[in-house]
Amino acid sequence: MKVLCGIGGSDDSFRALDRTVERAAVANDDLTVAVVDNEDSSVAPDDVMERAREAVADAGIDAEVRRVEGDPGSRLIEIAEREAFEEIVLGGGHTSPMGKITIGSIAEFVLLNAKTTVTLVR
Amino acid sequence: MSDRRYPDAVADAFPVPPTEFTDREDRTVEIRPYDGGEAGYESLVGMYDDFDPSDRAQGIPPGGEKRIREWLDAILAGDCHNVIAWCGDEVAGHATLVPDGDAYELAIFVHQEYQRAGIGTHLIRGLLGHGQAAGVEKVWLTVERWNRAAVSLYKKIGFETSDAESFELEMGLRLNADADDEDDEAGDSGAGDDDTGGE
Numbered sequence: 001m002k003v004l005c006g007i008g009g010s011d012d013s014f015r016a017l018d019r020t021v022e023r024a025a026v027a028n029d030d031l032t033v034a035v036v037d038n039e040d041s042s043v044a045p046d047d048v049m050e051r052a053r054e055a056v057a058d059a060g061i062d063a064e065v066r067r068v069e070g071d072p073g074s075r076l077i078e079i080a081e082r083e084a085f086e087e088i089v090l091g092g093g094h095t096s097p098m099g100k101i102t103i104g105s106i107a108e109f110v111l112l113n114a115k116t117t118v119t120l121v122r
Numbered sequence: 123m124s125d126r127r128y129p130d131a132v133a134d135a136f137p138v139p140p141t142e143f144t145d146r147e148d149r150t151v152e153i154r155p156y157d158g159g160e161a162g163y164e165s166l167v168g169m170y171d172d173f174d175p176s177d178r179a180q181g182i183p184p185g186g187e188k189r190i191r192e193w194l195d196a197i198l199a200g201d202c203h204n205v206i207a208w209c210g211d212e213v214a215g216h217a218t219l220v221p222d223g224d225a226y227e228l229a230i231f232v233h234q235e236y237q238r239a240g241i242g243t244h245l246i247r248g249l250l251g252h253g254q255a256a257g258v259e260k261v262w263l264t265v266e267r268w269n270r271a272a273v274s275l276y277k278k279i280g281f282e283t284s285d286a287e288s289f290e291l292e293m294g295l296r297l298n299a300d301a302d303d304e305d306d307e308a309g310d311s312g313a314g315d316d317d318t319g320g321e
Binding site: 101 | 181184197218221
């Protein structure tokens with residue numbers, strides 16, 4: 001399957017990255033990791049790129065790690081449509097001190113606007 | 123997450139528990155701070171184990187006794203503030219303030235058997251009185267925007283909407299003046315104040 005995994009440096013995005021890479025190694029997915037701008041993230045895009053390349057190398061798969069600038073939600077959808085991705089994978093949300101799950105604004109936008117299946121990783 | 127907005131004005135004084143009242147079903151209900159004891163803890167586990175999953179909000183309370191205990195261990199810790207509504211030796215409801223930087227996150231749950239009897243209002247007021255007495259300055263919460271009954275309860279209490287941009291509404295309340303009296307909290311006109319429905 002042709003999979004686009006969008007990550008911006010939040011904890012849940014790294015969890016999504018690790019699981020997607022793991023799955024791609026088993027299922028032989030055609031994976032692209034898109035490193036997007038996330039203003040809520042404390043990790044710089046270059047470091048997110050590095051972290052993604054490491055995950056891909058560790059899994060021994062051949063996946064592209066791509067820097068995607070601009071509005072993250074709309075850019076992910078544009079790429080998915082233009083390049084015929086079948087699935088978009090994102091982090092499954094931030095957990096508050098109380099334990100409440102809040103879905104990030106990127107996931108919210110993608111969920112409501114994507115034509116593809118969207119997977120949120122918990 | 124740290125730039126939440128709160129009302130400029132400090133809320134009125136809330137009643138400090140323990141308090142007692144008769145609910146709309148003629149049951150005597152007592153609001154007491156959680157005393158840290160084993161009996162209260164087990165009664166809370168019992169309420170949440172029996173809690174209707176359809177009343178979960180954003181993943182809490184979790185399902186299954188093991189996860190309930192893990193969750194309670196986190197929110198009953200010493201730096202949290204917890205208040206319980208008791209009907210005899212049964213827990214009717216529970217409300218909690220969990221520290222988050224310089225503020226506290228609020229959540230409240232009333233067991234299905236005790237809903238729509240006015241307990242939620244007493245319980246949240248008791249929690250805020252307990253927090254106010256302990257010097258808590260700012261409280262925030264999130265609520266699913268379709269949960270009209272909860273949104274109107276929070277508004278009645280004095281919470282103001284601070285973020286209406288996402289699936290959940292975020293609301294804030296100021297319980298005590300800031301210790302260092304910051305003066306940069308202006309402009310909280312509050313978008314999305316259209317939820318006048320519910321009870």
